[in-house]
Amino acid sequence: xRIYILGATxxxxxxxxxxxxxxxxxxxxxxxGTREPYHLDEAWGQAERVVLDRDASxxxxxxxxxxLAHRPDAVVDLVCFTPASATQLVEGLRGHVGLHAHCGxxxxxxxxxxxxxxxxxxxxxxGEYGTAKHAIEELLFAETAAGGLASTVVHPGHISGAGWPxxxxxxxxxxxxxxxxxRGEELVVPGDASATMHHVHADDVAQVFERVLEVPEASxxxxxxxxxxxxxxxxxxxxxxxxxxGHEPALRSVPWPxxxxxxxxxxxxxxxxxxxxxxxxxxxxxxxxxxxAPGWTSQAAAREAVAWLAExxxxxxxxxxxxx
Numbered sequence: 001x002r003i004y005i006l007g008a009t010x011x012x013x014x015x016x017x018x019x020x021x022x023x024x025x026x027x028x029x030x031x032x033g034t035r036e037p038y039h040l041d042e043a044w045g046q047a048e049r050v051v052l053d054r055d056a057s058x059x060x061x062x063x064x065x066x067x068l069a070h071r072p073d074a075v076v077d078l079v080c081f082t083p084a085s086a087t088q089l090v091e092g093l094r095g096h097v098g099l100h101a102h103c104g105x106x107x108x109x110x111x112x113x114x115x116x117x118x119x120x121x122x123x124x125x126x127g128e129y130g131t132a133k134h135a136i137e138e139l140l141f142a143e144t145a146a147g148g149l150a151s152t153v154v155h156p157g158h159i160s161g162a163g164w165p166x167x168x169x170x171x172x173x174x175x176x177x178x179x180x181x182x183r184g185e186e187l188v189v190p191g192d193a194s195a196t197m198h199h200v201h202a203d204d205v206a207q208v209f210e211r212v213l214e215v216p217e218a219s220x221x222x223x224x225x226x227x228x229x230x231x232x233x234x235x236x237x238x239x240x241x242x243x244x245x246g247h248e249p250a251l252r253s254v255p256w257p258x259x260x261x262x263x264x265x266x267x268x269x270x271x272x273x274x275x276x277x278x279x280x281x282x283x284x285x286x287x288x289x290x291x292x293a294p295g296w297t298s299q300a301a302a303r304e305a306v307a308w309l310a311e312x313x314x315x316x317x318x319x320x321x322x323x324x
């Protein structure tokens with residue numbers, strides 16, 4: 001197929017573009033600017049690189065027109081965040097493109113009622129991001145059911161990998177957390193440390209998208225979680241991280257108000273967003289229908305990201321990771 005990727009040099013697209021090229025597809029890799037992908041790969045030499053600023057093209061109503069100029073068979077949308085943007089794309093691609101894969105989020109679930117969460121579970125999203133992603137999913141599946149643009153939705157967990165900050169054991173991206181752990185010092189954690197986070201390596205998210213495109217008979221009109229095989233609790237994640245540097249865990253649980261005071265309002269708010277949801281997602285549907293096989297555990301995905309940070313961000317006094 002000829003596949004157009006919106007957001008091709010981001011976390012997922014960095015891995016998806018080489019995957020699709022190696023699978024024999026033609027790829028039109030669209031990004032907002034000229035930034036290179038997080039990891040260079042010789043397969044990128046075979047991609048057709050184009051510039052598309054999604055905000056600007058949505059504003060002037062030309063997103064679909066610019067995409068269709070490249071005559072794709074399928075479109076992967078990794079940078080759609082509002083129902084209005086999704087509606088514009090659907091209406092423009094309808095009748096011209098055979099397959100459409102949208103990047104959603106496990107936050108579309110909101111608070112869970114049963115664990116692990118299944119894709120078809122009732123959803124109770126909250127917050128602007130999760131609510132918007134849920135609304136997009138509903139409109140895409142209504143469109144598919146009506147015989148219009150055939151869509152699939154992939155819901156990633158907390159995307160990890162080398163090149164960007166990873167959600168840490170207390171649910172935020174404060175680099176001081178990793179520095180504290182690296183030195184073997186005491187880490188303050190909110191609550192009883194039993195809240196969960198479900199990480200995933202960016203390449204495993206790309207794997208789900210690749211499989212979705214290759215088996216449309218199993219994926220159209222369906223959603224799939226893109227997460228590792230198992231989630232981590234705050235305690236389990238922190239204990240594993242101390243071990244990366246050869247330290248015994250040193251955790252101190254505190255009530256949320258005290259944690260907010262110590263972490264700062266911004267980092268504490270991010271922690272609450274992740275830990276209040278306390279999500280654990282099933283991958284059984286992706287395994288059964290798509291043949292999804294995660295290549296990274298939650299720990300391994302996070303560790304790769306932290307190893308990159310330790311090597312590239314000396315400002316935060318991170319020490320090199322100790323080999324396992």
